[in-house]
Amino acid sequence: MMESLSVEVQDRVAEHLREYINDLxxxxxxxxxxxRTQQKLIAAAQRAKQEIAEGKAKFS
Structure with a gap:
């Protein structure tokens, strides 16, 4: 299919595909x-909840 296109069009299509792959x-x-960040936030929230339950948390 690409072979039927001019070299210039083939180059543009190839460049578009490279950009698309980079975006992906x-x-x-x-x-x-x-x-990774979400897991860290969940762990921090669980620790805070535990500290509150144990009376270790200090509120400002």
């Missing part, structure tokens, strides 16, 4: 980072 990779990395 960035999104995947962002999702992975969010998952």
């Amino acid at each position: 990779q960035d999104e995947t990395q962002g999702n992975e980072s969010f998952q």
Whole structure:
């Protein structure tokens, strides 16, 4: 299919695909980072809840 296009159009399509793949990779990395952050937030909230239940938490 691509062979029927001019070299210039093939180059533009290839560049568009590279950008699209880069965007997908960035999104995947962002999702992975969010998952790690989310787990840390959950753990911190659980610790805070436990400290409150044990009377160890101090409120300002």
